[in-house]
Amino acid sequence: MTNKEVAELAGVSSAAVSRFLNGGYLSEEKRERIAAAIEQTGYVPSANARILRTKKSDTIGVILTKTDESAMSGVASGLEKYFFAGDYGTSLAYVGDDIKEQAKTMRSLLERQIDGIILVSSAPVPGDIDLYIRARVPVVVVGQHVHGLTCVRFDNFGAAYDLASALRCTPESRVAYVDVAGKYRSFGADRRKGFLAGLERVGVEEDRVKVCSTGFTVNDGYKTVRELLASGSVFDYICCATDSVAAGALKAIRERYGSITASRAPKVSGFGDDPILQAVAGPIPSVRFDYEECGIKAAEMMVDLLKDRTRTNMSLVLGYQVVGV
Amino acid sequence: MTNKEVAELAGVSSAAVSRFLNGGYLSEEKRERIAAAIEQTGYVPSANARILRTKKSDTIGVILTKTDESAMSGVASGLEKYFFAGDYGTSLAYVGDDIKEQAKTMRSLLERQIDGIILVSSAPVPGDIDLYIRARVPVVVVGQHVHGLTCVRFDNFGAAYDLASALRCTPESRVAYVDVAGKYRSFGADRRKGFLAGLERVGVEEDRVKVCSTGFTVNDGYKTVRELLASGSVFDYICCATDSVAAGALKAIRERYGSITASRAPKVSGFGDDPILQAVAGPIPSVRFDYEECGIKAAEMMVDLLKDRTRTNMSLVLGYQVVGV
DNA sequence: TTGTAAGCGTTATCAG
DNA sequence: CTGATAACGCTTACAA
Numbered sequence: 001m002t003n004k005e006v007a008e009l010a011g012v013s014s015a016a017v018s019r020f021l022n023g024g025y026l027s028e029e030k031r032e033r034i035a036a037a038i039e040q041t042g043y044v045p046s047a048n049a050r051i052l053r054t055k056k057s058d059t060i061g062v063i064l065t066k067t068d069e070s071a072m073s074g075v076a077s078g079l080e081k082y083f084f085a086g087d088y089g090t091s092l093a094y095v096g097d098d099i100k101e102q103a104k105t106m107r108s109l110l111e112r113q114i115d116g117i118i119l120v121s122s123a124p125v126p127g128d129i130d131l132y133i134r135a136r137v138p139v140v141v142v143g144q145h146v147h148g149l150t151c152v153r154f155d156n157f158g159a160a161y162d163l164a165s166a167l168r169c170t171p172e173s174r175v176a177y178v179d180v181a182g183k184y185r186s187f188g189a190d191r192r193k194g195f196l197a198g199l200e201r202v203g204v205e206e207d208r209v210k211v212c213s214t215g216f217t218v219n220d221g222y223k224t225v226r227e228l229l230a231s232g233s234v235f236d237y238i239c240c241a242t243d244s245v246a247a248g249a250l251k252a253i254r255e256r257y258g259s260i261t262a263s264r265a266p267k268v269s270g271f272g273d274d275p276i277l278q279a280v281a282g283p284i285p286s287v288r289f290d291y292e293e294c295g296i297k298a299a300e301m302m303v304d305l306l307k308d309r310t311r312t313n314m315s316l317v318l319g320y321q322v323v324g325v
Numbered sequence: 326m327t328n329k330e331v332a333e334l335a336g337v338s339s340a341a342v343s344r345f346l347n348g349g350y351l352s353e354e355k356r357e358r359i360a361a362a363i364e365q366t367g368y369v370p371s372a373n374a375r376i377l378r379t380k381k382s383d384t385i386g387v388i389l390t391k392t393d394e395s396a397m398s399g400v401a402s403g404l405e406k407y408f409f410a411g412d413y414g415t416s417l418a419y420v421g422d423d424i425k426e427q428a429k430t431m432r433s434l435l436e437r438q439i440d441g442i443i444l445v446s447s448a449p450v451p452g453d454i455d456l457y458i459r460a461r462v463p464v465v466v467v468g469q470h471v472h473g474l475t476c477v478r479f480d481n482f483g484a485a486y487d488l489a490s491a492l493r494c495t496p497e498s499r500v501a502y503v504d505v506a507g508k509y510r511s512f513g514a515d516r517r518k519g520f521l522a523g524l525e526r527v528g529v530e531e532d533r534v535k536v537c538s539t540g541f542t543v544n545d546g547y548k549t550v551r552e553l554l555a556s557g558s559v560f561d562y563i564c565c566a567t568d569s570v571a572a573g574a575l576k577a578i579r580e581r582y583g584s585i586t587a588s589r590a591p592k593v594s595g596f597g598d599d600p601i602l603q604a605v606a607g608p609i610p611s612v613r614f615d616y617e618e619c620g621i622k623a624a625e626m627m628v629d630l631l632k633d634r635t636r637t638n639m640s641l642v643l644g645y646q647v648v649g650v
Numbered sequence: 651t652t653g654t655a656a657g658c659g660t661t662a663t664c665a666g
Numbered sequence: 667c668t669g670a671t672a673a674c675g676c677t678t679a680c681a682a
Contacts, residue, residue: 327675327676328676328677339675340678370675375675379676
């Protein structure tokens with residue numbers, strides 16, 4: 001079903017149908033005839049033809065590289081919320097860690113003439129982002145800072161710093177920090193460094209802190225902390241880079257000490273304020289990030305960029321809330 | 326940058342460029358010249374023009390209506406995995422509960438000439454799905470059964486039945502079931518009915534089971550179960566429709582009994598096998614669903630539908646695994 | 651193997 | 667207000 005067919009049925013020109021759809025000059029009479037024809041035929045205009053002609057898709061491409069589920073769905077929901085209210089659509093794509101997959105996904109978004117791209121990622125931004133810059137498509141990066149691009153992210157360093165400060169550590173406290181390995185700067189290095197700096201502030205020397213490293217799953221945290229405890233070391237605090245790792249740590253502690261609240265059991269902290277963890281093990285010290293707000297802000301910045309392409313790049317750092325202390 | 330410009334630069338016709346891109350007859354010499362021109366110009370072909378011409382987008386639209394985060398991201402990841410390996414792209418859209426939003430999103434997918442649509446939803450399928458049927462676009466529904474459509478879903482009734490059977494209930498056990506309210510059949514009615522049927526099998530009369538209802542969050546579960554316990558009733562088992570609700574229940578129990586393992590404290594079960602919950606409170610009886618496999622199966626069925634449009638609708642019911650008993 | 655040319659369904663320009 | 671008509675960038679007969 002096309003423009004023309006509807007026009008014929010309504011006894012008008014195809015231009016009139018187009019005007020009907022886009023709100024141009026049109027007599028009331030034709031307006032009604034066209035509406036009836038559309039209703040009758042179930043006509044759906046072709047976005048491809050429109051985009052081809054207008055060179056504007058009014059669509060923002062969003063690439064979500066796999067991380068924390070609650071972060072991803074929070075950000076996505078903030079983005080959709082903002083864009084839905086405005087005049088933009090979104091086209092989301094999940095991608096895994098695979099570089100090839102990311103590149104292919106980016107290409108396919110570019111081919112669709114999207115007006116802007118939002119990259120939600122805690123992993124390094126792929127070099128293919130150059131494609132967009134060459135194509136003069138505005139880019140917003142969520143979750144990390146990339147030099148030369150507009151970014152929205154959380155202050156992971158500050159959050160970790162404040163969290164460490166809020167713990168009731170004394171200079172004598174025996175502290176372990178369980179890092180998450182890999183290329184994820186915000187979850188990894190940023191939190192670790194902020195944490196150590198925060199500890200330093202309350203008098204815990206850095207070389208007194210046992211730092212070890214694990215993966216992203218609950219089970220990774222479990223195994224790592226079990227080993228840590230099996231080594232015979234004793235800790236007052238085991239601080240984890242994510243709530244999932246913290247959950248694993250709690251399991252290891254329970255196995256060793258019988259209960260996570262045993263008097264000699266180490267206290268555990270995490271990041272992310274997972275509601276299930278807080279309910280079952282809480283309150284445990286953690287940090288809450290408002291992912292939905294993050295999505296909304298990223299969308300706002302994209303719209304700014306779209307309105308004024310000459311605008312200089314910005315970097316927005318969002319706050320956080322230390323909980324459970 | 327267009328077809329033609331690249332052609333000119335390479336000294337060939339635009340048809341040759343098209344052949345280069347799509348793998349048609351082409352001399353090695355021109356092939357090289359075109360490759361060089363593309364490289365040099367950073368040319369990206371317009372998908373819109375191609376789709377307009379070929380009437381095939383090789384893209385599957387996916388609508389994810391907001392539910393359980395782990396379900397959503399699992400299904401999405403299964404879908405992407407399958408389609409990425411094949412020759413299809415995907416275009417995801419998150420939508421909230423809002424009917425208007427769903428309708429708008431569906432329209433915009435239709436306008437883009439997607440080849441098929443996958444609806445991931447535990448909420449009722451909106452009537453707008455008719456749009457697709459009218460447009461003869463293949464539809465696969467994930468998460469529930471809709472008469473007349475191809476569906477992939479989990480056997481929630483069976484899972485609940487088996488879970489109830491696996492609990493060590495006796496005819497004398499005092500059992501509460503915490504339902505999740507609302508229009509979500511699979512999480513709500515299916516699990517509740519299956520559970521009650523399973524209890525019946527082990528001799529627990531239905532009218533001995535206290536059924537109450539709450540929302541989807543941890544806090545909903547907490548408040549409901551707190552009230553339940555405050556009423557003075559005593560239970561051996563409190564079985565919850567989701568792991569989030571179960572986490573809330575555990576919090577309420579801990580408050581009342583001091584510990585979730587107190588000898589008189591009710592045992593709790595959930596659905597979803599949340600790794601954090603299992604680590605911290607576990608093992609607690611729950612059911613594991615393989616969401617990624619669900620996504621893969623849905624993608625497979627879509628591809629079947631695409632290959633053979635005359636194929637009759639199918640309904641696939643996936644299994645589950647009872648854990649923590 | 652190659653090029654020419656006719657659309658695909660829109661929208662925008664330009665006369666009426 | 668309205669209707670022809672020319673693009674938009676691509677693929678694909680068809681002809682060479």
